[in-house]
Amino acid sequence: MIVGIEGIVEKKDPTYVHINVNGLIYEVQVSINTSNAIQESRVKLYVTQVIREDANLLFGFKEMNEKKMFDTLIKINGVGPKVGLAVCSTFTPETFARVVTGKDVGMLKRVPGIGPKAASRILVELADFIVDGSEEDSSSGAMGEAVMALESLGFKKEAILKALAGSSGDTSTLVKEGLKKLQRL
Template sequence: MMEYIKGMLSELESDYLVVESGGIGYRLFCGNPFSYQHLLHQEVKVFVHLYVREDVMMLYGFLTKGERELFRKLLDVSGIGPKGALSVISAAPPEQIISAIQKEDVSFLTKFPGIGKKTAQRIILEMKDKLKNMPFSNGIEPIKTENQYPISSVPLLDEAVEALLALGYTQGEVDRVILHLREEDKAYSSIDEVLKRALKELARG
């Protein structure tokens, strides 16, 4: 089965990217397509997972093997499908997610979109013993404290996007500023701080 696709990054959309290889454009669904913005029209290497269920066949793309492995382990958790697994790995670095699971940090996991308390508990129960051989299992990065989370956290990004669109900014303007904030990857304690930073960036034009 396919391990990765190497080719030209030809297109970016809100939930997928297109990599052209051998005259074929592969649609790869991923959590943060715009993290590839700086590589548009350049050669990229994307690790893939082929998801097949009855009449559904979809390719999912990942920056690293570690992300893909974590995605696959999340798929093994009862009640979690590709969309849910993708939202989890898109919300924080794999090291932090694994750390949260190993420390049974339910409050951290429930910050992810679509993950309630029961689902978080099920993730911990079904995954904790399966993470020992993951590349991040030793020397993993500690979870941020004092309610500080990186801007790449999906909940913060989702709230910021909705708020900016409600203020009348166009989707293009919002995408540009969110990409800029994601690249900065600073820690914020509230959505208000994120919006202040975003508005300041938008004011620059």
């Protein structure tokens, strides 16, 4: 499984780039946001590899959050890589999180290839979509672990996020703090 690619950009198009990796040139499908972010000749992309009966496709992303968004979308029944890439081209991960949180079907229908039924299904299945503030921040990993721990205890995700808003620390500290606040809610 290919999870990343680094090399020299041979050709760049709004929807794909050709990357030369030590003499091997890979075609990597990219969102318009990622294409715009590629400014230098040397590039490093996070990659999702999709293997089908008739093709072996690479989808590249400059930001890890965009890759996570794409990976989450293509897991939804009826949403393929083409539609996933269209969503990534239309929204940044932060904007998409707001669309999902606000259950904004109208905004989601603006994406090419998504109609009212598909938009509704995506919003229902992604009701708990969260974007990490930064991949490098270790506290975001602790926050995710704390949320999962509290969910396993039977608390609703919305209540957990409300209780942990503004909190920081390691996983055990966040869980303890979350439990104290959740008892009061």
